[in-house]
Amino acid sequence: MHIFILRRLLQLIPVLFGVTLVAFLIIQLVPGDVAQVMAGEAASEAQLEQMRENLGLNDPLVVQYGRFLGDLIMFDLGESVRTGQPVMDIIAPRFIITVELALWGMVVAVSVGLFFGILSATYRNTIRDYGTMTLAVVGLSMPNFWLGLLLIYWFSIQLGVLPTSGWGTWQQVIMPAITMGTAGAAVIARMTRSSMLEVIDQDYVRTARAKGVSERFVVYKHAFRNALIPVVTVIGLQFGYFLSGAVLTENVFAINGLGRLVVDAISQRDFPVVQGAVIVLAITFVFVNFLVDIAYRVLNKRIDLN
Amino acid sequence: MTTPLFEAKNLQKYFPVKGGILNRTQAQVKAVDDVSFAINPGETLSIVGESGCGKSTTGRAILRLDDPTDGEILFEGQNLMELSKSDLRQKRKEMQIIFQDPYASLNPRQKVKQILDEAMAIQGVVPKAKRPERIRELMEVVGLRPEQAERYPFQFSGGQRQRIGIARALSVDPKLIVCDEAVSALDVSTQAQVLNLLKKLQKDLDLTYLFISHDLGVVRHISDRVIVMYLGKIVEIADKRDLFDSPRHPYTRALLSAIPIPDPSKTRERIVLQGDVPSPMNPPSGCRFHTRCPFATDICKAEEPELRSTTFMNETHKAACHHIEKIAETEKTSIV
Amino acid sequence: MASNEQTPVLEVKGLQTSFFTPDGEVKAVDGVDFSVNSNETLGIVGESGSGKSITSLSVMRLIQHPGKIVGGTIELSGEDLLKKSKQQFAKYRGNRLSMIFQEPMTSLNPVFTVGSQIAEAVRIHKKLDKKAAWQEAVNMLKLVGIPAPEDRAKRYPHELSGGMRQRVMIAIALSCDPELLIADEPTTALDVTIQAQILELIKELQEKSGMAVLMITHDLGVIAETADKVVVMYAGEVVEQADVKTLFKRPLHPYTQGLMNAIPRHDIDLDELEMIPGTVPTPQNMPSGCRFAERCPYARDLCVEKHPELATPSNNVDEGITTGQTRCWIYTDEWDGPNPTKGVATNQ
Numbered sequence A: 001m002h003i004f005i006l007r008r009l010l011q012l013i014p015v016l017f018g019v020t021l022v023a024f025l026i027i028q029l030v031p032g033d034v035a036q037v038m039a040g041e042a043a044s045e046a047q048l049e050q051m052r053e054n055l056g057l058n059d060p061l062v063v064q065y066g067r068f069l070g071d072l073i074m075f076d077l078g079e080s081v082r083t084g085q086p087v088m089d090i091i092a093p094r095f096i097i098t099v100e101l102a103l104w105g106m107v108v109a110v111s112v113g114l115f116f117g118i119l120s121a122t123y124r125n126t127i128r129d130y131g132t133m134t135l136a137v138v139g140l141s142m143p144n145f146w147l148g149l150l151l152i153y154w155f156s157i158q159l160g161v162l163p164t165s166g167w168g169t170w171q172q173v174i175m176p177a178i179t180m181g182t183a184g185a186a187v188i189a190r191m192t193r194s195s196m197l198e199v200i201d202q203d204y205v206r207t208a209r210a211k212g213v214s215e216r217f218v219v220y221k222h223a224f225r226n227a228l229i230p231v232v233t234v235i236g237l238q239f240g241y242f243l244s245g246a247v248l249t250e251n252v253f254a255i256n257g258l259g260r261l262v263v264d265a266i267s268q269r270d271f272p273v274v275q276g277a278v279i280v281l282a283i284t285f286v287f288v289n290f291l292v293d294i295a296y297r298v299l300n301k302r303i304d305l306n
Numbered sequence B: 001m002t003t004p005l006f007e008a009k010n011l012q013k014y015f016p017v018k019g020g021i022l023n024r025t026q027a028q029v030k031a032v033d034d035v036s037f038a039i040n041p042g043e044t045l046s047i048v049g050e051s052g053c054g055k056s057t058t059g060r061a062i063l064r065l066d067d068p069t070d071g072e073i074l075f076e077g078q079n080l081m082e083l084s085k086s087d088l089r090q091k092r093k094e095m096q097i098i099f100q101d102p103y104a105s106l107n108p109r110q111k112v113k114q115i116l117d118e119a120m121a122i123q124g125v126v127p128k129a130k131r132p133e134r135i136r137e138l139m140e141v142v143g144l145r146p147e148q149a150e151r152y153p154f155q156f157s158g159g160q161r162q163r164i165g166i167a168r169a170l171s172v173d174p175k176l177i178v179c180d181e182a183v184s185a186l187d188v189s190t191q192a193q194v195l196n197l198l199k200k201l202q203k204d205l206d207l208t209y210l211f212i213s214h215d216l217g218v219v220r221h222i223s224d225r226v227i228v229m230y231l232g233k234i235v236e237i238a239d240k241r242d243l244f245d246s247p248r249h250p251y252t253r254a255l256l257s258a259i260p261i262p263d264p265s266k267t268r269e270r271i272v273l274q275g276d277v278p279s280p281m282n283p284p285s286g287c288r289f290h291t292r293c294p295f296a297t298d299i300c301k302a303e304e305p306e307l308r309s310t311t312f313m314n315e316t317h318k319a320a321c322h323h324i325e326k327i328a329e330t331e332k333t334s335i336v
Numbered sequence C: 001m002a003s004n005e006q007t008p009v010l011e012v013k014g015l016q017t018s019f020f021t022p023d024g025e026v027k028a029v030d031g032v033d034f035s036v037n038s039n040e041t042l043g044i045v046g047e048s049g050s051g052k053s054i055t056s057l058s059v060m061r062l063i064q065h066p067g068k069i070v071g072g073t074i075e076l077s078g079e080d081l082l083k084k085s086k087q088q089f090a091k092y093r094g095n096r097l098s099m100i101f102q103e104p105m106t107s108l109n110p111v112f113t114v115g116s117q118i119a120e121a122v123r124i125h126k127k128l129d130k131k132a133a134w135q136e137a138v139n140m141l142k143l144v145g146i147p148a149p150e151d152r153a154k155r156y157p158h159e160l161s162g163g164m165r166q167r168v169m170i171a172i173a174l175s176c177d178p179e180l181l182i183a184d185e186p187t188t189a190l191d192v193t194i195q196a197q198i199l200e201l202i203k204e205l206q207e208k209s210g211m212a213v214l215m216i217t218h219d220l221g222v223i224a225e226t227a228d229k230v231v232v233m234y235a236g237e238v239v240e241q242a243d244v245k246t247l248f249k250r251p252l253h254p255y256t257q258g259l260m261n262a263i264p265r266h267d268i269d270l271d272e273l274e275m276i277p278g279t280v281p282t283p284q285n286m287p288s289g290c291r292f293a294e295r296c297p298y299a300r301d302l303c304v305e306k307h308p309e310l311a312t313p314s315n316n317v318d319e320g321i322t323t324g325q326t327r328c329w330i331y332t333d334e335w336d337g338p339n340p341t342k343g344v345a346t347n348q
Ligand SMILES: Nc1ncnc2c1ncn2[C@@H]1O[C@H](COP(=O)(O)OP(=O)(O)OP(=O)(O)O)[C@@H](O)[C@H]1O
Pocket: B015, B016, B029, B030, B031, B049, B050, B051, B052, B053, B054, B055, B056, B057, B058, B214, B280
């Protein structure tokens, strides 16, 4: 197990290199003169030169990348070209909000998804199964923002029980979490169902029944533990999507998360902020995947066989 | 002495086991370790032994389906290890293989006639125009009706599918056929049909078989000579009669005594071996059987026994045990 | 020893189990009767698809959708099992009757240690606390001959060999002293030397506890060595039933005879194996007469037209010879003429 974790960590190194390289190139690949794009049409030549100097754009690429990496290791993502604040300081609070949002979305997705997945598998080919799976298709095909608007219409405008926007109180959390989690719940429910159906016919499940284990324990202990293995992977992937897909939900509910920050930064051509956000998101994504791998391994003892 | 059709000399096949942080090769599975034997034209040589002892690996290695790690394989005197890929492909039509699971080895989307046609096309042995005729012939040879060639594999029973596998192997006029557990998945009544067919074909077409099986009843029925393997090594090789009537190696004896006989009136002394087969990753020192052998002594742990014959054995009968003589002695006294 | 009035541990009468598939009803088991007493082993033999596993799964009430027990009774020491509610019956499973399966490699849950899988059965039925159940699991492992049981109990199934896993299955099955053990091809997936160990173990444990054993196998050798009584199944029916010595000495049904002559033996030489031509009929085209008629060398019009019953022979057997029961017209009064199977030597 330790060897496995170590090996996985070693494998992360090239991935992280790739991620930083892509993020670094964001600035380089902007068509035309980056400084011009950032500073705007009206900027004078002197201003442009100043900007190039600040961003180090006059050095050879390799030097720039080296410096970029060096700064990165010190958690220095540069400064915003608009406000001059360190990018790290701008991103950190917004990032925390987005992670919170994604986590709450996950809570909805996982609990609802697993519940309906198991329900539908244990009652396979019955009304409950068909009903659940139809709901799942609906949940999947409904666009996020639309669901968000519907919720606002019902709960805030018609019933007036939940606030339309903001972040912090539990009332503010409910609707965004549902908005975020619905599609994920549908994906997880479908995955859980098919994985449970596969497992429920396995010989060891029959063995559990033959031992006299009650049907409830057969399903929740013997079958579910095994069915969970592929589901964990899907859950991990979903979390990644949530982080990057939070922007729509954030906009609908006017939450000041990382997504909105990026959108604003793009429209203001504040590339260091965009770059910083990309790096933070990508590293989080990679790290979540790493955790999923380990969870997968802990759940699935058989991989130890090599 | 006839010149053998096929010879394996010091055949070795190791599989690397990867692991550790950098996923380097950590150990070797010694699946086949220094195995030598010869097959004479027209005979059936069988390999028996328990699961994992290296039977299939041997079968695959001699056809170079998996390249052996070391050793020589001679077919009609020619060393197959030295052949290029294309020359080897030419040779393959002389050596065919039939597998255990007839279903897995037949393309489910091809009709039987396409399966047979393709086999002939690949080897280029039968001109296209002649193939329909040849397919009819093959179907009859293996006891199927020619019009059944229009069907798909799933439309046949297990025994019939195995016949298709045999027809495919025969389609290129091979000299040697390796049968890897060819009847193991079949019910006794169907198994008897296929075994009888294999025997008949051998007589009619002058075939040579290397017959791999874990079922000693089947092996006795079909073979002329038998090899017993344990953990990648040959422990005994003999003419069929010698092997079944006077086995010399303690493992062979245990194996034979462990098989239930379908006759409740016969009671026999059974040697129940203790323990499991050790891992081929680090096989026991000396004689690989010493961890389970009731006759093991110190020398067995230290020195690897050679395959050998003694005065009271036929010269074609060889066993790899330090104590052949002593064991034969105890047998005499226990019978008296 | 067992007197005739003794209530059998298991008595199955007229068992019918069907699968309701899109292509129609598949009668996998079609009117099967047998009984087993304590301390006795009943062997069930038959080819693949003859209904052996479905019979045993029916006794355990483990038939899954779309299968269903559609007729008959199953009595355990006189209690009708089919009348029990699901909850009541779950208390019997693994306790009064238990089962081991053919596939030791896949029959244990890969994500739990073997010790916890044994302890689970003990906890359910014996109401022991966690620690005592674990201790009991270790004891069971020792009983089934697993070396270093304390250590092995903490292992996961994939860390054990096939033979070991089958021992663990036996430990689970026997942990609550069942009256009946059903062993469905317990050694088919194992090597012969390991098979010998496992069969020996089952016999030994039976001697200790006096349980009844249902030994299901396609191997007549295993039957000869383990069973007291034998049931031969063909296409979902019992075609012959006798005590083991009688069956092997004087097999009556042409199918049983064919089966015995088709086995290649390692202890004697045979020039040619007798073959049973053709294959088992599929449920879709099950003959209405004798189900073996298509393959039987002695079949007559009578056989094709009318379905024979399982009965004690009333015709064509010599005086004073003990026989079992068979399902074949030859041994009934409706068969005129001599027994065509006479002189058909079996290998014995
Ligand atoms: N591709 C492979 N990689 C690693 N190990 C292998 C490979 N193929 C076979 N082995 C190992 O080599 C040994 C011999 O395997 P082989 O398949 O020859 O056994 P066998 O005698 O045919 O057994 P069986 O009766 O189960 O078919 C086994 O320990 C097996 O695990």
